Amino acid sequence: MSRITYVNGRYLPYVDALVHVEDRGFQFADAVYEVIAIRRGGLVDEAWHLARLARSLGEIKMAPPMGEAALKMVLREVVRRNRVQNGLLYLQVSRGAAPRDFVFPRDARPTLVVMARSQRRQDPRLLEEGVGVITVPDIRWARPDIKTVGLLANSLGKQQARAAGAYEAWQVDRDGRVTEGTSTNAWIVTPEGEVVTRQADHSILNGVTRRGLLQLLSGEGLHLVERPFSVAEAKAAREAFLTSTTNFILPVVSIDGAPVANGHPGTLTLRLRALYDAYVAAQRGAP
Ligand code: PLP
Numbered sequence: 001m002s003r004i005t006y007v008n009g010r011y012l013p014y015v016d017a018l019v020h021v022e023d024r025g026f027q028f029a030d031a032v033y034e035v036i037a038i039r040r041g042g043l044v045d046e047a048w049h050l051a052r053l054a055r056s057l058g059e060i061k062m063a064p065p066m067g068e069a070a071l072k073m074v075l076r077e078v079v080r081r082n083r084v085q086n087g088l089l090y091l092q093v094s095r096g097a098a099p100r101d102f103v104f105p106r107d108a109r110p111t112l113v114v115m116a117r118s119q120r121r122q123d124p125r126l127l128e129e130g131v132g133v134i135t136v137p138d139i140r141w142a143r144p145d146i147k148t149v150g151l152l153a154n155s156l157g158k159q160q161a162r163a164a165g166a167y168e169a170w171q172v173d174r175d176g177r178v179t180e181g182t183s184t185n186a187w188i189v190t191p192e193g194e195v196v197t198r199q200a201d202h203s204i205l206n207g208v209t210r211r212g213l214l215q216l217l218s219g220e221g222l223h224l225v226e227r228p229f230s231v232a233e234a235k236a237a238r239e240a241f242l243t244s245t246t247n248f249i250l251p252v253v254s255i256d257g258a259p260v261a262n263g264h265p266g267t268l269t270l271r272l273r274a275l276y277d278a279y280v281a282a283q284r285g286a287p
Contacts, residue, residue, distance in 0.1 A: 004081040006074055006114040011081060019111055025094030028102070029150035031111075032056035033092040036075075037245045038084050038116065041286025043075060044245070048208045052147060057093065059146045061104075065093050065112040078114045079286070087118040088246065092149060122247070127273065130253030130265040131167035133186075133242070135231050136160055138171035138179045145202045154182040168242060170234070170255070177228035179203050181242050185210040186252075188229055189239035189268055199226040209243040209276075216275050222268075231255070239266025241273075248280070249273040 005017035025031030034053050037044040050068060057064055065071070075089060096108030140153040157169035161182070168181045178186050179198060185207040187197045195217060200206035217224050234240055240252035240260045249272055251265030260266075 006078050020097035023094055023097045023111055027100055029148055031092055031094035031149045032147050033149050035245050036089040038087045038089055039280055041085050042284050044280055044283055045208050056147045062095050065110040074114055078116045082116045084116045084118050089116045126250055130251035132254040133168045133170045133252050134161050134164050134166045134256055135172050136169045138173050143202055144205055157182040176230050184242040184244040187241050188234050188237035191238050194223045194225050196225050196229050198228050207243055209245055213243055216279055239269050241269040249276050
């Protein structure tokens with residue numbers, strides 16, 4: 001099936017979907033984005049993703065490309081034209097194309113690109129066996145809470161993980177505390193049973209999956225703490241896991257090659273994953 005991509009008002013065949021060489025997304029990473037899971041043709045937690053997009057745009061003083069109602073129509077149309085039932089929607093907004101200059105252009109129109117693609121079912125072994133992470137220094141800029149396309153540090157970290165045979169890299173701040181994964185949020189369960197994830201300040205991206213899980217946890221009577229945790233604490237944890245739109249919840253069973261607890265997925269992690277799957281399944285599919 002040929003794929004269709006939305007670019008600035010037009011639905012184009014994937015091969016013809018192009019932006020200008022002087023687009024500021026390309027020149028300066030002057031662009032923000034969202035990745036939204038598609039299930040049964042519907043967008044999972046769409047409202048939270050659009051709220052985060054609006055926040056990212058506001059933080060970098062970029063005008064929205066269109067009103068929210070129009071944007072929602074475009075997103076649905078891209079999903080529909082690509083006939084995606086289960087997959088991912090990617091949308092990117094840049095400040096537009098203009099002669100190269102750090103100063104914002106006065107009259108450039110934002111560039112909007114929207115893509116959707118089907119995804120194969122997640123490899124069940126990831127959940128059954130869990131995944132390994134390595135730790136790397138967090139070398140990103142000071143505002144990773146803004147979801148910009150400036151993802152080179154994330155890419156370098158993920159590549160380092162894969163070269164080491166690991167699934168993800170957990171980035172570590174100057175005080176030895178985990179900020180987050182390169183494309184996932186990081187969580188541990190302490191020996192005392194606290195469920196810990198870093199507070200959503202400027203040091204991490206406030207993941208939509210993180211947000212959804214926090215909401216679910218509050219109804220489960222669990223002891224939840226939003227605070228930083230050190231690499232040493234993570235290595236001594238009873239359980240560890242990661243969350244993201246692309247993975248939902250996956251158990252982390254090793255850190256820098258050393259097993260977390262007995263090296264098997266934690267029982268609480270698996271319970272939370274089942275809860276989260278049910279939460280996603282309860283959302284509306286395509287209208
Ligand atoms: N942290 C970073 C750096 C990310 O890039 C992502 C997702 O791309 C996440 C966390 C998880 O966020 P979400 O749950 O919204 O996918």
